[in-house]
Amino acid sequence: MPSIDTDSHDCLEEEFTLEEIATAVSAMKSGKSPGPDGFPTKFYRTFSGLLCPFLSRLFAECLNTSKLPPSLYQASISLLLKKNKDPLECGSYRPISLLNCDYKILAKLLAIRMEGLLHQVIHSDQTGFVRDRHLFFNIRRLMNILYSPASGDPEVVVSLDAEKAFDRVEWDYLTAALYRFGFGPKFIAWIKILYFSPMASVRTNNLSSDYFPLHRGSRQGCPLSPLLFALAIKPLAIALRSNDAIQGIIRAGLEQKVSLYADDLLLFISNPDTSLPRALSVLKKFGSISGYKLNLGKSELFPVNKAALKCSFTSSQFRIVRDQFTYLGVKVTRKYSNLFQENFVALADRLKQSFTFWNSLPLSLIGRIHVIKMNVLPKFLYLFQCLPIFIPKSFFISLDQTFMHFIWNGKVPRIGRKHLQKPRSLGGLALPNFQTYYWAANFRAVLYWLQTDPTGPRPLWAQMESESCKPAALSSVLCSSLPVSLGKRCANPIVKQSLKIWNQFRLAFSLRGFSLSGPIKNNILFPPSLNDGAFGIWHSLGLSSLAQLFFDDTFASFSQLQEKFNLPQSHFFRYLQTRNFVRANTPGFPNRPANTAIESILELNELPRGAISDVYAIIHDLQNPSLVPLKTQWEKDLGEELGEDAWESVLRRVHSSSFSTRHSLIQFKVVHRIHWSGAKLGRIFSDFDPTCVRCKVEPATLLHMFWGCHKLSGFWELIFKCFSDIYDTVIDPSPLTALFGVLPMGTPLSRIQSETLLARRLILQNWKMAAPPSYKYWVRDVLCSLKLEKNKFNSRGNPKLFDEAWAPFRSYFKQSIL
Structure with a gap:
């Protein structure tokens, strides 16, 4: 039985500090419903400085008395009716438990200490609630077992359903x-205190029942609950894995028996006639001790190979599924080729149906993009991470067409998709590029191939994939020049599909060349490294990648390598072999070639939080469309050249001019010239008069409609005079300020950008009218916007900043006579 180390044990036994309590309070999720006492998370966060000392004394008293105040034990249970269930049946409702925030702060303190050490006692076959272990680990491991070459013995996968x-x-x-895992007496005392006398009340139809005691179970909504359950289920995994009578499935020389994510348990069983009864016996014995109970009616048995398909399983208590079953939301099919149809195509079909509903709502362009980002992207991203399947470009083209039809509500798009996909910092709307996310999600998994430290936290599926292609290192295949093929070296379809996805990306951006991020040892293109143990010595001495052979962008001499890595003199011949290999594959040798996107991606081998977003940004930078034509059009209209700083300011102000998404959309359309001007309509329709409807003289270009028309001169002069009077600074009328909110260099009056945007909005509201917009209406809009600004500052807890920022405007308009 594994146990935590001494340092971790001592850390858990220490007293809570004020800093720890403040951290726990700030880590609490906002927007959650409060418990029975009615105090929400926001209350504790707002008054954290005042409350933390009181909480510290409260927790110390609780430890001394071995119990909590009665209110901390209380929970309110709300009932939600499950979809398509009978409302008269008790089992048709899903209970949601609401705990008081002071209880959750105490539990969060313990959870923060505990989550950093779970990996010490929990085996890598268990991923739920353990730091740096992800849900897709389980599915990828299952894929490797199902679709790699099987043995001749019957092999089955059993998906067990636990009852509550x-x-x-x-x-x-x-x-x-907890005691057997090495947790100390004080930490265990805290757990006993938390579970000393919990109570709950059921709330229905705004009526609450009397409080009743709870006698078992981890508390729903408690931050500590999932971590405690991970430890509670751990002995079962140990018992199953260590029982020699239960035969697991062997892949790539590694035996697989158990896969756990929270309470979702998979068993990998060979010779089920003898192994399954033994496994059920272990499960029954564990249940008698822990309370764990199987729901055999919902548990499923899936035959893996031909030998298992021939078995009748007539005496099995499980439901037999021979074609497909669902695991963690993914449909697992018998044939690898069917995964795409059953998961991705099926999701795309459901997506089209859901858009029918969303189309019925009055959503703006940005609102529709948010629907895609929040409702569609997470579902596809989950599949992208879990299923390493090569998806042809045609699928993403079809998806993009569906999205564009939804975004523009069936109308002709007025701006290209790639401009919508630009990041907000470059004036775009950050519409997700699904193919780029597909690549990024798969490459995040591929980066685990680069982890070569045998003592590191390498997931089991990565070990299986690496072992299936030995002696070649998979990282060397990633860095090889195209075309490259594993040939008969590897029979693992997961590896082959992953490499096919990697090569699809490289071909899309013409990244065919050799990369120096590849390893020296076990390099598929360097035959001596596959068998010669000397390169293993290099690796142990810290010389592992080809890029390390370059000092100051020049290939190092043997003496330089000896000095840095302490290479033996007898390895000089290996140095010559390596130099010859690098020379043959590196243009411009001995100089180091410039890094490409391949190196940028493969250097993320630490796999930080948000690795998918990091890879997405790298790939997205390769396909950002140029905005030079747009910049040139505005320069032509303005009659002046826009410097890079000015143009970057124009793009940045698309979203910084106002926190209102409607206003941001207005500025986006202005900058990207989406509005239909009279001049543009005149070029499209021969019978349309392109003359300005206000002045009846000049062509109605965008610049003229927003700025150049002499009927607008009075409107803009009054606005700029207002700015000059408010800030006691001469601010001359300028088309850059009027159109984009960009002020002359050295003018730190950022508030003006939002007020000029309101002026542009007013012009658009009067776009087809002969009369110019009224200055009086602009003042009205500014005063109305102050209400939104005040709400914004109040919601951020900074009401004083609102007074400081907008006091000049308010003072000026109070004195003005409109």
């Missing part, structure tokens, strides 16, 4: 397990 697993954990068992 979190609610059935026995507390005596839980504290005994």
Whole structure:
């Protein structure tokens, strides 16, 4: 039985500090419903400085008395009716437990300390609630088992369904397990205190029942609950894995028996006639101790190979599924080729149906993009991470067509998709590029191939994939020049599909060349490294990648390498072999070639949080369309050249001019010239008069409609005079300020950008009218916008900043006679 180390044990036993309590308060999620006492998270965060000392004394008293105040034990349970269920049946409702925030702060303190050490005692076959372990680990591991070459013995996968697993954990068992895992007496005392006398009240139709005691189970909504359950289920995994009578499935020389994510348990079983009864016996015995109970009616058995398909399983208590089953939201099919149809195509079909509903709502362009980002992207991104399947470009073209039809509500798009996909910092609307996310999600998984430290946290699926292609290192294949093929070296379809996706990306951006990010040892293009142990010595001495052979962008001499890595003199011949290999594959040798996107991606081998976003940004930079033509059009209209700083300011102000998405959309359309001017309509329709409807003299170009028309001169002069009077600074009328909110260099009056945007909005409201917009209406709009600004500052907890920022405007308009 593994146990935590001494340092971790001592850390858990320490007293809570004020800094820890403040951290726990700030880590609490906002927007959650409060518990029975009615105090929300925002209350504790707002008054954290005042409350933390009181909480510290409260927790110390709780530890001394071995119990909490009665209110901390209380929970309110709300009932939500499940979809398509009978409202008269109790089992048709999903209970949602609401705990008081002071209880959750205490639990969060313990959880923060605990989550950093779970990996010490929890095996890598268990991923739920353990830091740096992800849900897709389980599915990718399952894919490797199902679709790699099988043995001749019958092999099955059993998906076990536990009945209310979190609610059935026995507390005596839980504290005994914590003791065996090495947790100290004070930490265990805290767990006993939290579960000393919990109570709950059921709320229905605005009526609450009397409080009743709870006698088992981890508490729903408690930050500590998932971590405690991960430890509670751990002994079951140990018992199954260590039982020699239960035969697992062997892939790439590694035996696989158990896969756990929270209460979702998979068993990988060979010779099920003898192994399954033994596994069920272990499960039954564990249930008698812990409270764990199987729901055999919902548990499924999936035959893996031909030998298993021939078995009848007539005596099996499980439901037999021979074609497909669902695991963690993914449909797992018998044939690898069917995964695409059952998951991606099926999701795309459901997406089209959901757009029918969203089309019925009065959504703006930005609102429709937000629907795609929040409702569609997470579903596809989950599949992208879990299923390493080569998806042809045609699928993404079809998706993009569906999105553009939805975004423009069936009308002809007025701006290209790639401009919508630009990041907000470059004046775009950050519409997700699904193919780029597909590449990024798959490459995040591929980066695990680069982890070569045998003591590091390498997931089991990555070990299986690496072992399936030995002696060649998979990282060397990633860095090879195209075309490259594993040939008969590897029979693992997951690896082959992953490499096919990687090569699809490289071909799309013409990144065919050799990369120095590849390893020296076990390099598929360097035959001596596959068998010669000397290169293994180099690796142990810290010389592992080809890029390390260059000092100051020049290939190092052997003496330089000896000095830095302490290479033996007897390895000089290996140095010559390596130099010859690098020379043959590197243009411009001995100089180091410039890094490409391949190196930028492969250098993310630390796999930080948000690795998918980092890879997405790298790839997206390769396909950003140029905005030079747009800049040139505005320069032509303005009659002056826009410097790079000025143009970057124009793009940045698309979203910084106002926190209102409607206003941001107005500025986006202005900058990207989306509005239909009379001159543009005149070029499209021969019978349309391109003359300005206001002055009846000049062509109605965009610049003329927003700025150049002499009927607008009085409107803009009054606005700029207002700015000059408010800030006691002469601000001359300028088309850059009027159109884009860009002020002359050295003018720090950022508030003007939002007020000029309101002026542009007023012009658009009077776009087809002969009369110019009224200055009086502009003042009205500015005063109305102050209400929104005040709400913004109040919501951020900075009401004084609102007074400081907008006091000049308010003072000026109070004195003005409109």
